[in-house]
Amino acid sequence: MRRSFGIGMGARLAGGSIVVALALSGCSSNESDTGTSTSSTPTTTSAASSTVALQKLDLATLDGIVKSVAENLQIPGAVAILKTPDGDLTVKYGTGTRGQSNPVDPAEHIRIGSNTKTMTGTVILQLVQEGKMALTDPVSKFRPDVPNGDNITIEQLLDMRSGLFNYTETAELNQALDDDPQKQWKPEELLALGFANPPYFPPGQGYHYSNTNIVLLGLIAESLDGKPLSQIFQSRLFGPLGLSGTSFPAIADSSIPAPHSQGYVYGTNMDTLTDPALPEPMQAAAKDGSLQPNDVTDVNPSWAWAAGAAISTANDLVTWVQALVGGNLLDSDMQAKRLASVQPTSPDSGSAQYGWGIAKMGPMFGHTGELPGFNSFMGHDPVNKVTLVVWANLAPAANGQDPATTMAREIIGKVYPA
Secondary structure, rough: OOOEEEOOEEEOOOOOOOOOOOOOOOOOOOOOOOOOOOOOOHHHHOOOOOOOOOOOOOOOHHHHHHHHHHHHOOOEEEEEEEEOOEEEEEEEEEEOOOOOEOOOOOOEEEEHHHHHHHHHHHHHHHHHHOOOOOOOEEEEOOOOOOHHHHHHHHHHHHHHOOOOOOOHHHHHHHHHHHHHOOOOOOHHHHHHHOOOOOOOOOOOOOOOOOOEEEEEEEEEEEEEHHHHHHHHHHHHHHHHHHOOEEEEEOOOOOOOOHHHHHHOOOOOOHHHOOOOOOHHHHHHHHHHHOOOEEEEEOHHHHOOOOHOEEEHHHHHHHHHHHHHHOOOOOOOHHHHHHOOOOOOOOOOOOEEEEOOOEEOOOOOOEEEEEOEEEEEEEEEOOOOOEEEEEEEEEEEEOOOOHHHHHHHHHHHHOOOOO
């Protein structure tokens, strides 16, 4: 399933972060970032952001950015919410359903892909605080079946440095998603796909965005908390924050609560297994209208599970990312360590950084998410008090770009001085 769910999300799940390049991709199937950074004890300096003189955006400028990207990438609908000390701006572009005139709305439900990882990661850190596990624990303590599990720590699962193969990069998953989009995937089936392939590198000796890590963490959370992950999210996260538009569906549930946008994608998962961009002839056909996108709204998201199956709204994502970065879901010490945990994904990654279930994208902490049909970006800069949430209802574009992260990159470039 193309790309990565999060930092974007098709079947592959990519990871990263943005500054100028906005390298955050998501939960897609063909993620292949294999940087060589190693895990280390976080320091507060890695999380530091600088106070800057922000450039003020007006509504017309924000609207122009969203419209330009949407038209260029042939996106039916998009929403952008920007909050700065100068005020709040919201842009609504296009429609939630192709061929109809119903406008999009920040209250509409969408699939948020790898933004789900920040939720799973937060629960794990809460369990650490409660003394039910330690970041230094080997995963074999909880899952004896994990290959080389004696040498993989919980922290290495959180920060994508375990080396475990990403199951969404397998042809088996992508072909199955094309052949049987309503298949109800069990987490154990997903792990089996990942475990059947060799690791990318020894634990701690590199970086590779892998959904296998987060599915493992979801199962460990269920075991330690004694309830399904949906209930864990509701009691620990959604309820306390009042996220009434956010949910984590049961494995058998492929619906999205109303109101919701439809989600669209060109081609198939196998078309983009090794490259998120469609072959040139298909790109040309999409451009001239002879190739129409598929409506993938109701594809069962169980293949993404703890790594990317959550549903939310733009309004709720604003609340969530602000709490994730600057709230009280964790105690002050754990929160500081989490923000400080971000490290470069590779020596030449520029500003792309990843940590304990959270990314740092230029001055913003947050994540991106992508499932076929939906792409979203959420970021919060706690120093300059800037929050940005963007979603689009076609993902990825025919040329492989992630629409929401493309919009976010341009918006951030306008808000922050060069």
